[in-house]
Amino acid sequence: MPLLMPVILGSVRSERQGLKAARFIIRHLEGRGLEAPLVDPLELKLPLLDRMYKEFPKGEAPAVLERLAAIFRKADAFVVVSAEYNHSIPPGLSNTLDHFLEEYFWRPSAIVCYSGGRFGGVRAAMQLRAMLCELGMPSIPSLLSIPEIGRALSEDGHSDLPWLEKSAGRFIDELVWYAYALQRQRTEGTPY
Template sequence: MSLTIPIILGTVREGRQGLRAARFMMRRLTEAGHAAPLVDPAELQLPLLQRMYKEYPAGAAPEPLERLAQLYRRADAFVVVSAEYNHSIPPALSNTLDHFLEEYFWRPSGIVCYSAGRYGGVRAAMQLRAMLGELGTPSIPSLLPIPEIGKALDQEGHASDARLDQSATRFIAELVWYAEALRRQRAEGTPY
């Protein structure tokens, strides 16, 4: 079953390494037969959150928010790609996520975290896990950490080590399992 799984990139920094991880996941999901559009905060240029998408009158939200709302409503799951900034998530990621709420409901998320160092961004992933649950897109149990991202992935997102590809295969299988299960349940109705 083909799914729509947006890849939400979390950084706008110059020379951002997260594009490597996002491209890696986009390619792996596409190869598995799924749609994996990139949600890039650098391209979206969202303002700092002053009001959520749902707080705009119908049809009055800025165009990037309307476009994201349409994509998120079609989504079956989300992959969130996060760096670790000061043991936390990047501010651009929080800003991108916080513009929406109901659009995330009843859809699982998977966390791909990375860092230049050996921990692969897992400290940020723990905070992100709590945030995603609160947004209504709980993360699957597995993470896909990418330590030393500059060595692990090239500019186009190709892995230098087969172990990362193997980990991604398991991670995607788990995310797809949750996405298909929740898709069936959404079709039958949600609690509210």
């Protein structure tokens, strides 16, 4: 059975560039035989966080949260695609992530960050790294940073930049290694 790695997109803005980055990484993940469903907050239309999924009585959470919880519980790893807003992460991403907790535990995450400029979203990635660890899905050491995303990727998530293709390959190699390592440990039990 292939590894399941939901790709959580962070932006809900019109003309968002993150969809290009999500398509790019999904293409690479699926090219390796991995399952990579897109989790798009714009399509999900999650409300601003009032109650986490776990705070609803069993069977009473909104259907969208039940569907996401089912996917997240089966996940082997998570890929988070984040823009950089004011040196931080987008509010739509934080809202999406904050609806869950235990569903993330003991699974690695990987950060794909991007920006229109040359920094490629790395300042947001540093804050996101701390948040992901607190949620129980620590990020792998590598980042996949995509600077000047408007020129780096086409609308359908393709790139003609050899360095970006090579970086994506190494990034996925590392994520797969962590996913298998933590999957094995989960089968042996977790601290709680």
